[in-house]
Amino acid sequence: MSELFDAVDALVASRSALPPPEERKRLRTAHGLTIDEVAAALKVRRATVSGWESGKTEPRPPEREAYARLLEKLAELYPATSAAEAVAQAAPVAAPAAFTSTPVSARAQALSQGPAPETAAMAAHESTRTTPVAAAPATAPRGVRTTRPSSASRRPAARKAAPADTPQGGADPRFENGPLAVIDVTDGQVRAYCVGGLLLDVPAKSLPALVDWTLREARLGQPKLSGPGKDADPLLVLTGAALERYGLPTALTEEERLAGRLPEGHKVIKQLVRAQWQLTKRGFGPWARIYRPAHGSERACVQLCIPAWNALDTRHWGEAGQLPAAELARLLGTYASRVMTPRGSPAVTGLELMTALHPPTRASEPDADGKRHSAHNPGSLGKDPVDCAPCEAPDGHPLLADLPRFHVRGPAEKLFEEAYDWARPLTDDECLHRHLVGIDVNMAFAAGANGLIVGLGAPTHVQAPAFDPKLPGSWLVDLSHVGLSRVRSGKEWVGLEGALLPSPFTPKGERPQGPAWYATPTVAYAVELGYDVAPIEAWVRYENGRYLDGWYNRLRDAYLATMADLGVAADLSPEDFLAAMEGYRQRDPQLATVVSAIKATVKGGLGKLRERPRGEGWRPGEPWRALSRATWRPDIRAAVISRTRVNMHRKVVKHAAFTGQYPVAVLSDCAVYAVDGTSPLDFLPYREGRPLPGGFRLGVNPGLVKWEGTQSVLWGEGVREQFQAPELNLARYIKDGTVTGQDNGE
Structure with missing residues (x-):
């Protein structure tokens, strides 16, 4: 039986x-x-x-x-979530709409779905149409105004991210008005411009009242990105008129700008204190956080963004800070819906996105009394910082406090994984070509993070270890024997003109002279090229994982969705892709700004992993504020940069082996070739529309390449002669050909 x-x-x-x-x-x-x-x-x-x-x-x-x-x-x-919530989250949403002030007597609980034109540029020219709304519940906030386009065409279901201006919150009634609002004053009336064409009347007469209204009535915020994570706090963007209305200066004094905050005795700060609101340690600056201590899981926190105080740096946000309130709400709302609600600069947001996707803690299994406690969240960096390895520590780190004051660490003491900045003189044959064509890798550092195994915990020191390409860490190894005249590409050995290639092991492309510290991807590439390696010692991390995968996926989807809105789709032929990229920024400047901000989120977020001390008063050997974060991880930054540089070199080698063409300059994610034509299609080896396997491929996806710029060979030689620099990196200027003395340190 x-x-x-x-x-x-x-x-x-x-x-x-x-x-x-x-x-x-x-x-x-x-x-x-x-x-x-x-x-x-x-x-x-x-x-x-x-x-x-x-x-x-x-x-x-x-x-x-x-x-x-x-x-x-x-x-x-x-x-x-419930079936109804799942349907609501998957439902198409309204396309961009202009803001109007048609009053509505009650909250809209049944807003119609809106049209989603094929490109956001088309939506900008559509007229606004008001739609009927259903009666609101008794708890509805006061003063709601709303306009949204009526139902029409919808985007294809294959979209990976919501169209621009998607109202956020979906099935969560707490955040039905989106992640943020731009507060402005028109004809004496304070109004909140939200995403998706929603306009709210704001009754608050003071800043404390505005914070209270935001938390009690505005229904702003964003659901958490991960199960054990936290919901995003509502963001209020204050225009110049709103600053005046609430007693704040429209510009910081020079002293306040250097301090990055208002003085503690400012009248508005006193108002907040009287109302029992608190500010974080960074005070009342361009990105201020106003909160009360949390009670259990309930948070009471509002974030302010003040463009007039340079909260939206023009390097990343262009002229966003000068936009009308409605347009600024659209721009920031698109970024928030596709990346996350901004928490500061794109760099700060990039780092916060890592934590939001991998919160340090989660609820534990119930104990004997049925209670849950905070426990480590597997796959995260945890909540406590860990010391880096001595070789990974930047100059001035407390781990190096015992070094002589003027000691300069060499390659055998310091891990130095940085992006390429390499160039060489043109050969006689290359001088006979007519043009220099630059190609640029899309989202190169994001692509370098994709699938990368990084350390999650503290490093372990080992002597004479056997190299393991799957074990993240820093390795002291001599790679000076690795040449580039004969390398293994795939399963075959190929001969190359090694003198025309940069070394894959150093940022300047110089061949190593002896033992040096390298991140795992760099050493693994030496093995891939067909050479034996024998590490002398290493700092390895046995607790590891693909920590950045979710981060990469979200930023990739945000980038591709926004580029698709700009008319650059992921499935275009090489010819159509180059044509679509022509003037794409002019089709919708606001969405083009979102693209720039997404790129800055990638680079800035990775840079924050090794943030250096800022401000006066710090001395070498003393700790600085960033060291107290669990996300201060120079080893992860080094691994991403190492893999990105290796990815570029691998493509360069594939291209050289197949075509006999070698780059004359490489700068980070840009490579320049001397060719006769003016387009990448004139030298990239496509056969019947198919690219060289493992080589450069035109397209919008991260890791693929786009055209960066074309200049004449005579221009390049002339610039180098003018500055008496035969190895001047022409990739830096290939985009528009402009070279200034300042660019060269003069």
Whole structure:
């Protein structure tokens, strides 16, 4: 009989109930698990788990029962939203609309769905149409005004991100008016311009009252990005008129600008204190946070953005700070919906996005009393900072306090993984070509982060280790024997003119002279090229994972969705892609600004991983504020830069091996070639529309390339002769050909 029972149990296990594929992925990511971790636990390949989550394959016994048990446990921790919520979250949303002041007597609870034109540029010229609304519940806030376009065409379901101006909040009634509002004053009336064409009357007479109104009535904010995370606080953007209305200066004095805040005795700060509101340590500056201590899970916090105080740096946001309130709400709302609600500069937001996707803690399993406690969230960096390895520490770090004052660390003491800045003189043959053409890798550093295994915990020091390309860390190894005249490309050995190529191991492209510290991707590339490596010592991180995958995916989707709105789709032919890129910024300057901000979020966020001390009073050897963050991780920054540089070199080698063409300059993600034509299509080896495998490929996706600029060979030689610099990096100026003395340090 027991054999029959066993057979029945096996039959039941073979059909263990499983949630749909999209729910499987949601549960895994909600718990902070990577595909690799699930695969290791179930003793299957990574591709197997990926297939289960995509719906391409279904698990079989005995893994099916174990997988079903895992998902069941996760579902208890992270219950799914209701069916109605799921439908609401997936529903198409309104396209950009102009703001009007048509009054509505009650809150709109049944706003019609709006049209989504094929490009945002078309929407900017459409007239606004008011729509009927249903009666509001008794708890509706006062003074709501709303206009949204009526229902018409919708975007294809294949879109990975919502169209620009998507009203945020979806099924969550707490945030039905979106993540942010621009506060402005028109004809004496204070109004809040929200995303999606919503306009709210603001009754608040003071700043404390404005904060209170925001939290009690405005229904602003953004749902958390990860299961154990926190909802985003509402963001208020104050125009110059709003600053005057609430007693704030429209410009900071020079002293206040240098301090980055208003003085503590300012009358508005006193108003906040009397109302029992508090400011964070950075005080009342361009990005101010006003809060009261949280009670349990309830947060009471509002963030302010003040463009007049340079909150929106023109390097990343262009002229956004000068836009009318309605247009600024559209621009920032698009960024917030696709990336996250800004928390400061794009760099600060990029770092905050990492934490939002991998919160340091989560609720534990219930204890004996049925209570849950805060526990470490697997896959995160945790809440406490860890010391870096001595070789990873930047100059002035407390770990280096015992070094002599004027000691300069060499390659054998300091990890120096930076982006390329390499150039060489043109050969006689290259001088006979007519043009220099630059190609630029899209979102190069984001692509470098994709799939990268990085350390999650503290480093461990090991002597004479065997190199493991899957183990993140810093390795002291001599790569001076690695030449570029003969390298392995794929399974074949190829001969190259090594003198015409930069070394993949140093930012300046110089060949190493002896032992030096390298991140794992750099050493792994030496092995890939066909050379043996023998590390002398290493600082490795046994606790590791693909921490940046979710970060990359969100920023990639934001970038691609915005570029699609600008008419540059991901499925264009090389010719159509180059044509679509012509003048794309002029089609919708606001969305073009969003693209720039997304790019700055990538680079700035990675830069923040090794933030240096700022302000007066710091001395070498003393700690600085950034060291107290768990996200101060110079090793992760080094690994991303290392992989990005290696990715560029791999493409350069593939191109040289196939075409015999070598770059004359490489600057970070831009490479310049001497050719006869003026277009990338004149030298990139496409055959029947197919690119060289592993080489440069035209397209909008991260890791693919676009045209950067074309100048004449005579221009390049003339510039180098003018500045008496035969190895001047022409990639820096290839875009428009403008070279100034300041660019060269003069």
